[in-house]
Amino acid sequence: MLLLLAVVFLPFPTRLVADALYHPSSQRVFITLYGLTLLAIRLLGAALDGYARREHLYSPHGDGEEPDGERHKLLPVLIGYVVAILLRLALPDLAVALYFGIAVYAIVPFREVARLVFRRS
Helix, strand or coil: CHHHHHHHHCHHHHHHHHHCCCCHHHHHHHHHHHHHHHHHHHHHHHHHHHHHHHCCCCCCCCCCCCCCCCHHHHHHHHHHHHHHHHHCCCCHHHHHHHHHHHHHHHHCCHHHHHHHHHHHC
16 A cells, blocks of 8 residues: 555656756755655565565466566666665756666666567577
8 A cells, every 4th residue: 555655646746846847946855755756666666576475476487487577676776766866966957867767777678678689680
């Protein structure tokens, strides 16, 4: 439920970041709130994943499936969020760009894309 609460809260800081374009004086606060919300979502998702693994709630893995596909990305993403939250003090625009980069890194399955590219060549 906490994860859902954090996800439902996400549009609020997203709107604040969009409003920060017109109010640069409050930009750092809005970007910090956005980053903390993203960090909370990732931490709560990792806690839910850990609980599901501990209770054996995942189905058995088939052939060719990676058992820890998301887990290997958790630490770099968490470190990226912390760096972006700290970076917003000096360079808020770069922090927003880093949030975008982290989202791309977390979503795109780079290993699968590399396998497809190298198979065809």
